[in-house]
Amino acid sequence: MDYKITKTEFGERPDYELPKPIFLEEMGEEGLVKLFDEFYDLVAQSDIGNFFPQDEEELQKIKSHNVKFFIEACGGPKYYSEAVGHFDMIKAHEPFSITEKARTEWLGCMEEILRKSTISDEAKKSFWDYLERFSKHTVNVNTGLKLPEDIVKV
Numbered sequence: 341m342d343y344k345i346t347k348t349e350f351g352e353r354p355d356y357e358l359p360k361p362i363f364l365e366e367m368g369e370e371g372l373v374k375l376f377d378e379f380y381d382l383v384a385q386s387d388i389g390n391f392f393p394q395d396e397e398e399l400q401k402i403k404s405h406n407v408k409f410f411i412e413a414c415g416g417p418k419y420y421s422e423a424v425g426h427f428d429m430i431k432a433h434e435p436f437s438i439t440e441k442a443r444t445e446w447l448g449c450m451e452e453i454l455r456k457s458t459i460s461d462e463a464k465k466s467f468w469d470y471l472e473r474f475s476k477h478t479v480n481v482n483t484g485l486k487l488p489e490d491i492v493k494v
């Protein structure tokens with residue numbers, strides 16, 4: 341299983357496919373709760389840990405809240421829609437300055453957790469492809485170096 345990360349062209353909002361039913365079938369809701377429990381623990385200690393609360397109780401709230409979204413995205417019950425309503429990926433991430441490097445760090449944490457999971461590669465790949473593409477929508481800080489032809493000479 342190749343945890344490939346393709347580069348975001350700043351501002352692109354690519355289409356993406358939701359994870360296939362096989363992912364939730366193999367993981368189960370409990371499995372997803374465990375996966376995101378471990379994921380946010382890792383993220384909170386990572387290079388992008390400053391985006392997340394360091395207080396255990398506060399982090400627990402984020403875990404319980406966000407896993408509702410992911411269970412729903414994976415084809416499970418509409419926990420997030422019922423609790424929150426509409427989700428706007430761009431607005432939700434606007435308060436944070438997310439660079440391509442931050443996205444890569446976030447995905448890297450997920451790779452570390454997924455590698456340990458015993459579900460099939462087909463299931464993992466389906467979830468990974470969804471995250472890899474959809475996460476491009478969160479990148480809201482452009483750190484790309486300009487090409488010489490982009491630089492206007494004065």
Ligand code: HEM
Nearest residue numbers: 388391392402406409432436438442443446471474475478
């Ligand atoms: C496919 C990828 C991603 C999805 C589906 C996703 C989804 C979400 C959701 C559902 C929330 C909660 C929104 C709310 O109800 O208020 C959230 C919040 C947040 N996300 Fe993401 N996110 C993704 C990628 C990322 C990335 C790449 C970063 C940073 C590098 C990031 C950083 C955050 C932060 C800091 C918050 C606020 C704390 C929290 O509530 O978790 N997310 N995201």
